[in-house]
Amino acid sequence: MTVASTPSTALLTDQYELTMLAGALRDGTAHRECTFEVFTRRLPYGRRYGVVGGTGRVLDAIENFRFGAAELDKLAADGVVDEATLEWLRDFRFQGQIDGYPEGELFFPGSPLLTVRGTFAEAVVLETLVLSIMNHDSAIAGAAARMVSAANGRRIIEMGSRRTHEESAVAAARAAYLAGFTATSNLEAGRRYGIPTAGTAAHAFTLLHDSEREAFEAQVASLGTGTTLLVDTYDITRGIELAVDVAGTDLGAVRIDSGDVGVLARQAREQLDSLGATRTRIVVSGDLDEYAIAALRAEPVDGYGVGTALVTGSGAPTAEMVYKLVEVDGRPVAKRSSHKESRGGRKAAIRRHKETGTAVEEVVYHVAPGAAEPVLGPHDRFVQIPLLRDGKRVDDLPTLEDSRQRLRHALVTVPWEGLKLSDGEPAIPTVFHTA
16 A cells, blocks of 8 residues: 655545535535634643634635645545536635634633634534644643743743654644743754754753763753753763863753752752853753652752644643534534534624733624624723635734734733643633623
8 A cells, every 4th residue: 555655735635524524515505604613611630721823723724725636536446426516626726714812812611712604514514624733732731831921931942852753843843832831942943933943952961972972072062151051961060060060150051850959950950050150051851741850940940942832732632622523614513412412593703801901701702693692891802803704814814923922911810810830720810791
């Protein structure tokens, strides 16, 4: 069997979506005007808020979502759909409207994160594409935001590429940067998204050399004294001594990657200061998550390197988002299945705030002719923004840097108890005004 070496963007869809498309084209319902919504019924355990991630990547993917000859030939050869459906897919271009929460926005159970309007045919084929991106990126962004909060202003670097799929690694680096990480070790993320990159040598580099001193000398000769030296390959006390001896007191940083990093950081700080390297920073890494970072808050740590916990969502690898049909030809429709209910009708949301700026509730309301819209208070704001109109991206959408600032501001509006790492109620309650 021959396997294609390059993945197809068009086939980032599930067969059941094409099954529905084929059936709807056959009976004429494919052209009904529909509204689909992306939302989550609940936050992952232990989370009090979610962070929207992946919106920009979703828009890129939709704009480039095409079924070329190779994809259509494969569908035909496997008998996935009939000839009429193949012909429809051949000319597919999304021509509908999309509104949604911008990247970096907080979300809660029931928040209408993305509203997709178009014919049933053109909207239904986007389900897997949209959810695969937003569930992944929002999960990473949510975990990363908790880590950034725990770091309390200290530098934090994403370095999890070796712990996930190669494309997920790039997306995870982007989501982490969105959430406030300082840099990534993933060079493709740097090239593709303009994210600052950073990194240092691994233990293999030290082991390659006949002595730790020779390894340090080679790294400093190549990268200068501002580099970060990994000092715990053998004996950390001796490693720090050699690092300062080789690089001098202007050594940029030392990294500790094993052991009780809190205790070792205190000892390292004392030793560095005693050697005159008072400006040399201490970076720690090694299976860190938000809880470990929070526990190190009182230690003399200047930066963190986070890998596995970040790229796996730190215990919540998905944001649990769903993509549901809520309106057909202007008529609300809703799923009634036990524990999987949905609310019919197109919706939007207002975030209400106190005069101090603290958010107090999220009001979700119907958008329809004759539906009452909640009154916008002096400190309230609409959460959704236009994203696509007639299949085209609207002008002046937020950049990745804009989204970083949006999240930073949004977290300031969260009541203090909503920032706790422990389990509890959502930081901001959702109120439904959908009658």
